[in-house]
Amino acid sequence: MSTALCDVVVVGAGAAGLAAGRALIEAGLDIRIVEARTRAGGRAFTDSVVGQPFDAGAAYIHFADRNPWVALAAEFGVTLEKHRGWGGGVAFRDGRRLDAGATAARRAGMAQFWDAMETAREEQPASGASLGDLTAGLSEGARDAALRFGQHAIGEEPERIDLADLIAQWEGPDLVAPGGYGHLVAAAARDLPVSYGVQVTRIDWSGKTVLVETTQGALRARHVVVTVPVGVLRAGGIAFAPALPAATRDALSGMTMGVLSKVALAFDGARFGWPAPSDAYALGTGFNFELFPFGRDLVIATLGGDVARDLMGQGDEAAIAATLDVFASIVGGEARQRFVAGRTAAWMRDPFAEGGYSVVRPGHGGARAALREPVGGRVRFAGEATAEGGSMTVGGATLEGRRAAAEIVEALA
Template sequence: MADYDVVIIGAGAAGVGVARRLAGSGLSIAVVEASARVGGRAWTLGLADMPLDLGCGWLHSAERNPWVGIAESAGFSIDRSPTSWGEQYRNLGFPEADQKAAGEAYDAFERALRESPPPSDRAADALPADGEWNGFIEALSGYINGAGLGMLSVEDYLAYDDAASEVNWRVPAGYGTLVSASLPPVPLHLSTPVERIDDGGATLKLVTPRGDIRARSVIVTVATNVLATGGLRLPAALDDHAHAATRLPLGLADKLFLAFDDEVVPPDSHLLGNPKSACTGSYYLRPFGRPIIEVFLGGAGALALEDVGLDGAAAFAIDELAGLLGNDVRRKLRLIAGSAWARADGFGGSYSHARPGHHAARTTLAAPWQDRLFFAGEACSPTDFSTAHGALATGIAAADAVLAQRNSISSSIGP
């Protein structure tokens, strides 16, 4: 006897999407989550009366992002002001001529990816030898992909780039707040990691430290690193899924939030730390007019700074900011929060990228098994990976596949 018709493993954006689609379907469903909270890599920390997104924070491709409609239906406000990413406050440390040259170098790199992609499918092989702005391009890869270009598939990069728009909005209450608030009232088992899934014949058995759970169908939405390292062991017949997960590792992007009480700086200003270094911070000054600086670190820079801890990372960021804003700014800056996704249990990173030659691993990972075991999550999206809306869409698709399979069974049985 199954405990549930459907069990959803993971309460991140994909798991929430599954639960929203299946709620009210007549099927008994439950969500099993390893951590003590809902949201996954969408995580808003409420601190000093300010919602701080330690995970995803932008509604990317916002004009088609389904979280926008979900947010508005639930009464969340949406900030539609343009981003400041491409701007350098007062051109500090990055003169206009250099900004123009760096932008042209990045455009040339993207043209090379499209017009003469390297046979290796390795994005770094499209960089010019000893290019003056290679560090700038690598830094952008760290922010966008969470990984350096040497670890990145050209085909994967272009699949995302072709689908994405330049429209990016924000949820002032926090993207993580939105995702966690969107889970419908279904049975939820927090702090319950699933260690393995066994094929029990008519049912699938989920083995957890809190006891076994049986389900007719299971939808797995965990991060690729969990599958790749055996944190969740699948039936032996799904070794190809576990292997695909190793081809889709999580890159790394971390955030720091520094207290910054200086109203002279205009709200939503931006600074890039060192435009010629791959290991540098991207600084959003006074987002929403709040007395903070949001520090974004990606790729190799984020990995290196996790090794020195939050205090060491904050010291690095403060040094970069002091080099741009003047040494007096040090007394105005104080660490108030930060993330360390590489060290976070159940994640081990931020969002997926395909290794060179392995963009097709996304399709392998997303393939269902025996119409009983389904997969969802940002890494399963062929074009919107690394985003909360990509995760949501794959969750909805997996739920629809479950419903279609159940309807097929009902039709074959007949009245």
């Protein structure tokens, strides 16, 4: 690494870092992108199990009507498809498909939950209210719907999710990239000056320029864009000298990381009598299953919150075995005979993620905006955590990377 002064160092080559890098280069600036992993894309990552691809992190191109990845996919020649949604899934409890009465009760609970969300949007919740508070006085079905939404959409338990932040999230149609959202995002790294396998350890912003220390020497820049996940910052993965201002530290302590996780199970072509693709919910276990996406011989389980913390904490082998058990309780014991291999996406055990994505703690509604405030005029944080309505998504992270770049271009003009 050369300590010759450059305009900007971007820390991280995920969606935000790549977007910032590209915008800064288009503005004619001299930049370096430093990435700890040996690949680009961060939490947008298309992994594979026995040669079959699956998105271990982001899979859905949310709020497609304003998501920059729709235009980027067109630019990269990547075809997108409409996501058919999870609404048509089949629900099970204790290995049995819900009967008509239980299905009707479940649907009524879900409707009550969505009505309560709509009312919260119209009326604005009290400061400090959590997703759990929203359904506290409602039916068991509504509370269950909130629990499942918290665990599967946010990766966290409802009482730990700030309601005002949640209802500020953008909505809109979802698209999917059959070849993988991770591959699509990684394609944006082409032609960018990314140094892979280089971990930033310390950022010294005490001088007029910033010294970025890495596992392979130091870099000096006029400005720095830090796009590492909130989990990495909270864990002290990067030291700051001087320490970050109190407002930034408060912002970080107002957020935690959810633990949305996935387990991919590969089978030998067996479909167990299910159409491809299908969705199934194993109520009471914390598992949702996506069966044979894009016609592949894969079943993708998702889980979040404390169930995921517990299971993923037990290690890959145990997590795969437990997932196969729950899946077999739905489709039958044949699943065990036809199982080929499994793979986990345990982001909470990943030192460069430290979790799934950022969750605002109840009562800390200003945390995302506060983290967006530049530090010393030369250190900027950008990524899904700073994205307000687009937070927790690739699209939001990308827009944030562009926002940080635009601020720097203006500052250097």
